[in-house]
Amino acid sequence: MGAHSKGAARRGAAAGKAHAEVSAPALDRGSVPDQGSVRVQGSVSDRGSVSDRGSVSDRGSARDRYFDALRALALVRVVAYHAFGWPWAGLVFPSMGVMFGLAGTLMARSLRSPASAVLRSRLRRLLPPFWCWGLFVVGAMLVRGWMPGWQIVYWVVPLGDPPGSAWGEQAWEILWYLRTYLWFVLLSPLLLRLFRLAPVPVLLLSLVPIVVLQFLWQPPGNRFGTGLLDLATYLFCWILGFAHHDGVLARARPVAVVALSSAALACGAWYAFAHRSEYGTYDLDDIPLAQALWSAGFLTLLMYARARLGTDFPGPARMRRLDRLVRMFNARAVTVYLWHELALVLAVPLIDRCWDVPAFEAYLPLESQWFLLGVGWVLVAVFVLLFGWVEDVAARRRPRLVP
Numbered sequence: 537m538g539a540h541s542k543g544a545a546r547r548g549a550a551a552g553k554a555h556a557e558v559s560a561p562a563l564d565r566g567s568v569p570d571q572g573s574v575r576v577q578g579s580v581s582d583r584g585s586v587s588d589r590g591s592v593s594d595r596g597s598a599r600d601r602y603f604d605a606l607r608a609l610a611l612v613r614v615v616a617y618h619a620f621g622w623p624w625a626g627l628v629f630p631s632m633g634v635m636f637g638l639a640g641t642l643m644a645r646s647l648r649s650p651a652s653a654v655l656r657s658r659l660r661r662l663l664p665p666f667w668c669w670g671l672f673v674v675g676a677m678l679v680r681g682w683m684p685g686w687q688i689v690y691w692v693v694p695l696g697d698p699p700g701s702a703w704g705e706q707a708w709e710i711l712w713y714l715r716t717y718l719w720f721v722l723l724s725p726l727l728l729r730l731f732r733l734a735p736v737p738v739l740l741l742s743l744v745p746i747v748v749l750q751f752l753w754q755p756p757g758n759r760f761g762t763g764l765l766d767l768a769t770y771l772f773c774w775i776l777g778f779a780h781h782d783g784v785l786a787r788a789r790p791v792a793v794v795a796l797s798s799a800a801l802a803c804g805a806w807y808a809f810a811h812r813s814e815y816g817t818y819d820l821d822d823i824p825l826a827q828a829l830w831s832a833g834f835l836t837l838l839m840y841a842r843a844r845l846g847t848d849f850p851g852p853a854r855m856r857r858l859d860r861l862v863r864m865f866n867a868r869a870v871t872v873y874l875w876h877e878l879a880l881v882l883a884v885p886l887i888d889r890c891w892d893v894p895a896f897e898a899y900l901p902l903e904s905q906w907f908l909l910g911v912g913w914v915l916v917a918v919f920v921l922l923f924g925w926v927e928d929v930a931a932r933r934r935p936r937l938v939p
Contacts, residue, residue, distance in 0.1 A: 601862070602842050603638050608865035610634045615876045615916070619909040626820035626827065627805065632713065633831025636770040637839060639717060640777020643724045651725040658721045659693075662870070664930040666694065666714060668923055669874040677704045694718060696759040707878050716766040720774050731775055735784045742772040746828040769824045772832045776839060785836075786843035793840050797833040804829030867939035868924040872916060875923070879915035883908050886915075 610631035617625045646654045670691050674684075682701035684691075690698040694715045700708040720727075731738045745768035755761030779785045785793075808818045808826035820827040865872065887908060890896040901907045925935035 600842075601859075603641070604862050604866050606634055606838065607638055607869060608862045611865055611869060611872050611876075614873070615880075615912065616909060618877060619880055619912060620905055623817050623819035627808075627830065630820065630827070630831040630834050633770060633773045633827070633835050634838065635713075636717070636720070637773040637777045637780075637835045639720070640724075640774035641781045641839075642777070643721065643774075644728055644778045644781035647725060647728055655721065655725075659718075660932075661927075661930045662714065662718065663693065665870040665874060665923070665926045667692075668926045670698075673700070673704055673707050673878075677701045680704070696763060706881055710873070710877055712762070712766060713873070715763060716770065719763065719767055720770075724774075727775065728778055731778045732782070735779060735782065739772070739775050739779055739784070742775045743828060743832060745771060746825055750825040765824055769828045770831070772828060773835050776832070776835055780839045780843055783843070785840055788840070788844075790840075790844065793836060793844075797836040797840075800829045800833030800836070802833075804831075804833065864920075864939055868920050868927060870927055871920050871924045875919035876912065876916050879919060880908070880912040882915055883911040887911060 609629065613625060613629050613631045616622070617631075643654075643658075646657070674688075674691055677700060680701060680703050682703070684699050687696075687699040690696045694711055695718065697715060698708060698711055746765075749755055749765055749768050755764050776785070804820070804826045807829065808820060808823050811823065811826075812818045815822050817823075818826075820830055887902055890900060890902055896902065921937060924939065925937065928935045928939075
């Protein structure tokens with residue numbers, strides 16, 4: 537779904553886009569513009585989620601390296617997807633579904649505290665990094681002649697897709713993820729209450745909305761419609777996070793979990809490939825129903841392995857550098873997600889300048905997308921150093937240059 541843009545295909549055209557205003561719902565996301573992604577879908581890049589990075593608990597309990605590693609892997613996959621535009625990336629690892637599922641687990645844990653306090657905390661952690669990033673993006677679009685209307689309020693609180701110019705589209709299209717995450721956060725007190733009334737039925741029924749939107753009612757192509765479609769696509773993943781936190785998943789029978797997960801994976805893959813001609817691709821980010829089913833099956837198996845089998849990733853704990861890298865990804869997840877597209881965009885003119893240096897032209901793989909990805913990661917690291925401290929301030933921690 538809207539989670540991920542076709543980054544590789546647009547690199548060369550990014551700098552020459554028109555100045556006309558375009559709002560996020562106008563994007564082509566298959567049946568919607570996708571997510572953070574992201575999707576663009578999009579990873580991003582929530583936040584389990586991009587905005588809930590760091591420790592697994594808001595209460596200071598021990599880190600869950602399994603979840604930390606999944607979150608870091610999801611972010612890496614998001615950046616790689618935006619560099620290469622691989623249509624098969626979502627089948628290998630559905631990053632946005634994973635991040636929404638992890639966020640749901642963390643939200644259920646947090647809601648042991650009063651809901652109002654939890655909502656304020658989530659908004660406080662999410663909005664300052666978003667505002668910091670938005671100052672640069674909005675400022676650049678204004679300099680390029682863009683003039684917003686009243687919809688600019690969505691750049692203050694992204695309850696809807698913020699407007700933007702076509703010139704800056706590649707930067708702001710990832711905001712679908714923040715918008716979807718924010719709505720899940722606001723709805724979580726009600727969703728968690730409903731889930732605890734009838735856990736298994738509510739979990740299974742959470743796939744019904746995306747089926748309805750696919751076959752019975754086509755949502756409008758505006759902010760409301762695209763937002764509703766994204767919520768329906770990842771609703772199961774979010775509620776599955778509740779099920780993991782409450783132990784519902786751990787109590788399920790292995791045969792049932794494997795059978796239902798396999799069925800969801802099979803149906804999602806079948807739908808994506810069977811409707812390839814209709815959507816022009818089998819990329820899950822462009823096919824909401826396939827994304828919902830594949831993410832549901834994939835994430836259920838990942839979370840069941842953690843809940844029932846106690847699966848963990850001991851490798852990072854033994855390899856200090858890798859463990860440190862995973863920690864940094866989780867401590868700066870919002871920054872990585874927000875700034876990675878700008879990093880990839882800026883990598884293009886930077887590489888273009890390298891062609892003017894004979895030694896670089898002779899010895900560097902300037903035409904390679906892998907080289908573009910490498911330069912992009914270097915720029916991401918620069919952005920993390922420059923602006924990552926905003927996440928510390930938002931979380932009321934002592935600002936640190938390197939977490």
